[in-house]
Amino acid sequence: MSAPSSVPLVVHVIDQLGIGGLEVVLVNLINNTPTDRYRHAIICLRGATDFKNRITVPGVSIHTLGRRPGKDFSVFRRMWSVLRKLRPAIVHSHNLPTIDMCVPAKLAGVRRLVHSEHGWDISEERGSSRKYNMMRKVLSPLVDRYVPVSKDIETWLRTGVGLPASKVLHIYNGVDTDFFHPAEGNLIPLPAPGFDLANRVVFGTVGRMQTVKDQVNLAKAFVELSRLRPDLMERARLAMIGDGDLKAECESVIAAAGLTDKTWLPGARNDVAELLRGLNVYVLPSISEGISISILEAMSCGLPVAATRVGGNPELVLEGETGLLMPSRDPVALAEALATYMDQPELMQKHGAAGRQRIEQSFSVTSMVNGYLGQYDQLLGRQHP
Numbered sequence: 001m002s003a004p005s006s007v008p009l010v011v012h013v014i015d016q017l018g019i020g021g022l023e024v025v026l027v028n029l030i031n032n033t034p035t036d037r038y039r040h041a042i043i044c045l046r047g048a049t050d051f052k053n054r055i056t057v058p059g060v061s062i063h064t065l066g067r068r069p070g071k072d073f074s075v076f077r078r079m080w081s082v083l084r085k086l087r088p089a090i091v092h093s094h095n096l097p098t099i100d101m102c103v104p105a106k107l108a109g110v111r112r113l114v115h116s117e118h119g120w121d122i123s124e125e126r127g128s129s130r131k132y133n134m135m136r137k138v139l140s141p142l143v144d145r146y147v148p149v150s151k152d153i154e155t156w157l158r159t160g161v162g163l164p165a166s167k168v169l170h171i172y173n174g175v176d177t178d179f180f181h182p183a184e185g186n187l188i189p190l191p192a193p194g195f196d197l198a199n200r201v202v203f204g205t206v207g208r209m210q211t212v213k214d215q216v217n218l219a220k221a222f223v224e225l226s227r228l229r230p231d232l233m234e235r236a237r238l239a240m241i242g243d244g245d246l247k248a249e250c251e252s253v254i255a256a257a258g259l260t261d262k263t264w265l266p267g268a269r270n271d272v273a274e275l276l277r278g279l280n281v282y283v284l285p286s287i288s289e290g291i292s293i294s295i296l297e298a299m300s301c302g303l304p305v306a307a308t309r310v311g312g313n314p315e316l317v318l319e320g321e322t323g324l325l326m327p328s329r330d331p332v333a334l335a336e337a338l339a340t341y342m343d344q345p346e347l348m349q350k351h352g353a354a355g356r357q358r359i360e361q362s363f364s365v366t367s368m369v370n371g372y373l374g375q376y377d378q379l380l381g382r383q384h385p
Helices: 021-031 050-054 074-086 096-107 122-127 130-142 151-161 215-228 247-256 272-276 293-300 331-343 345-362 365-380
Strands: 009-017 039-048 061-064 090-094 112-117 145-148 201-206 236-241 263-267 281-284 305-308 323-326
Touching (some): 009 021, 009 074, 009 096, 021 039, 021 050, 021 365, 039 074, 074 096, 090 096, 096 112, 096 130, 112 365, 145 151, 201 272, 201 293, 201 331, 215 236, 215 247, 236 247, 236 272, 247 263, 272 293, 281 293, 281 331, 293 305, 293 345, 323 345, 331 345
Parallel strands (some): 009 039, 009 090, 090 112, 112 145, 201 281, 236 263, 281 305, 305 323
């Protein structure tokens, strides 16, 4: 094994190290990189939460810059200072809030810059912001490689932003199929009253409760299910796992319909894999997505998926084969999909098994890591057997 000082350092720049799909991708990349091939460090523009404890590789330094809301130009100086001390071979920034950090990176003498686009937040739905796209285009000469996580984002970078095709290389997110595996035998009931019925069907979602994820749409769909198919409600249950601004609104929608006893909203949890194995159907009601880590994890656990037809979701969920797709912001259409699964339990089993097979074939964490490390090697002119 090479001495640590001879192993190239990749510094990842993110907005904040907390619970989220982008952060899961980053942690999986770091934890699965051979330590004699690349070292990693993380710079957080704002801060880091206990999520950092999921990093299992020793020696990964985490630096927080305390970026203030609004235009905090002092963060550029702090970024330059940290990079001068770390002297990385590559700076790898992630998503819009970090794209302008390529300027202090170049001034600090960093050789190669990589930027990943994982998806859009509600401020630039579908990447339609002319201001942000112009900023991406202006800064593009400083960036050596753009990595979109979906074909949908790849097309947008090339045609919407106008980046040269030679700089854009798509790499799918991957999932740890050993950790996220199907339930063995009968499902283990979720730790909530009324979720232990032998014939119940548990719909569930996992993620930050924020506008772009639109969990309120799922809450409304569950209410619509009770209106359209009251005969199903003795068995129907809903788990909404995660925390954020929309949690209170979801609880209010459910309570107003008198369905609180059929739902479970426990907030953020650290036992997601176990909880997924207590679901029958995974639901993702987002307004916008890149390549959803939560869908990958759910499919890896053998769950059928009901998801909105946005972003990279159709690249993961093959309609009629591994799940069902519907328009975003349409609770009636989503309720009808939930009813379809309740009426056809054999369809749940068929879609879930096909989804697990699809993950094993196309979305392993090994493939994802090899994709990123291969790009690092190419940019640095390194040979790897």
